[in-house]
Amino acid sequence: MTLRTALARWYGVAVVGMRRTLARTTHTARQRVRFSVLGVAVAITLLLVVTGIGMGLTGGATVQDDDVDYWIVPEGDGASSPLISTDAPQFGSVHDTADTIRATEGVDSATPVLSQVLRVTAGNSSEYVLVVGVVNDGGIGQVSGVNVSALTHHDPYYGDGEYDGEWTGEVALSRSAGATLNAAAGDSLSISGNESFTVTSVDGDGARTVGDIPTAVIQLSELQTLTGATTHDSADQFVVGTNDPGVREELEDVYPSSTVNSRSEMTASQAMDSDLSVALALTAFVVAISIGTLFVVTTMGLELVADRTQLATMSAIGLSGRTQLGIVGVQILATTAIGGVIGALGGLAGIRLTNVIAMRTLTSEPIAFSHPVFVLYGVAVAVLIGICSLPVLLLVTRRVTGGVPQ
Incomplete structure (x- = not known):
């Protein structure tokens, strides 16, 4: 098989996986897939809010105010x-x-x-x-x-x-x-x-x-x-x-x-140099990966069990095990990526809400730091959650189908 043929084949697998994800999210298995997306979104939202608070607290330790540039x-x-x-x-x-x-x-x-x-x-x-x-x-x-x-x-x-x-x-x-x-x-x-x-x-x-x-x-x-x-x-x-x-x-x-x-540079610099900021960000990262992976493995595992008839049909029409696993893998990564986007936007909104509540009840200035790059960070962590979930879910796929043609 030439490189061009292999790329075309995997492109087709990716397209089929994306279409199956869209169809199951909007029609055939809305509840289970949406629970998977929601689990990832909540984990990413909490991750970004905690990270923003950590960076904001660190920045607050510097002598910075609105009239200092x-x-x-x-x-x-x-x-x-x-x-x-x-x-x-x-x-x-x-x-x-x-x-x-x-x-x-x-x-x-x-x-x-x-x-x-x-x-x-x-x-x-x-x-x-x-x-x-x-x-x-x-x-x-x-x-x-x-x-x-x-x-x-x-x-x-x-x-x-x-x-x-x-x-x-x-x-x-x-x-x-x-x-x-x-x-x-x-x-x-x-x-x-x-x-x-x-x-x-x-x-x-x-x-x-x-x-x-x-x-x-x-x-x-x-x-x-x-x-x-x-x-x-x-x-x-x-x-x-x-x-x-x-x-x-x-x-x-x-x-x-x-x-x-x-x-803004001083806030970022102080955050990078702070043990407190690193500890909060690392803890939030580990918790988000753990919770997100467990949630995705559970909900997507149930989804794969419910989808065993279609997986068996794929086997019957001659799709190889590698192709089936590729389609399932794309579905998992697409689901977690969607959850990552929603969670990243929710995280930015959560940071804004945290600052509003803090400024009305505790302080006179924001306590959480926010930046558009948080969106990329959230999506990247969500994809990592999908990658961590892949081995277990692909094993479930093979068990559910009872072994598929190679």
Whole structure:
């Protein structure tokens, strides 16, 4: 048999399998086939929703808000620029660099950001809190979901680079931090043993939220002093607010060893680097494959048993066992692919619904990440479910027919 003949033969098998799938879905075996499609669709929907939530939670750990358009982050640990601190992947000389970025045409606001998890004490409450240091330039709005407008502009303690200016001791708390520490505006705080801090504002009047990281935002120079980052004037990243996409090229030249990311790129990058995101996505993947395969094997197995008369007819008219198995295989893959498409669309809708519910009851911003590539991911996983189901279902086919002509 030539290659062309073989391809034509298998093309015919595929066409027959697709037509049988369509006929059985719409006429002869609607209930059983639709149950198979539904089982795959539900598994894929749950997979995408869990994956989206995992990526969204990871992205939420970065200092990203609606008025921040670009993030400048160090390019790995091997940076050699003299402006980058050599003991960690951080930027150095960040106050001067921030002034340079703000002077760039098209930039509305910019601040270096330093983040550390430190023990914060308020009265009898003592908890570890994410402490974020920023420079309030009057235009940054929110950082890590916390409004920084209550902080004095331009980081007074930094002064002329000597860290001998006015110590403000100002702290802006997130809702969950206020609830965790039982702190309100005007209360005194101790951060990493320094008792000179006072709460200037608590977002949402200290209302408790679910899934919100307790966060305290203070002046950058004051956090640098607490953590020993004054030596190189260090920070982890810059956040830049702008409506001009052309600014990106200039931001890429600010530090020789740095990467400039947009909001969507930062979310994807953080998701790829996160153990939490990988764990959630992997767990959802394994569960989807397991549940989907079991469902397809059960429902399609019943369908094959019910279809044994037609399989016997195929044997009687001389169709080989390989051809029959090919037709059944196409039916299985077509069924799971249809379920994958429906499940992928359902997953995107589920992510949207999750965000709507979360924004009305828990947070002020979406918690799940969504992207059109999720559709391809869902369909690919559905096809994989079909492939995993094939060995068992093809064995059932041979058993049902009692052996077919070879």
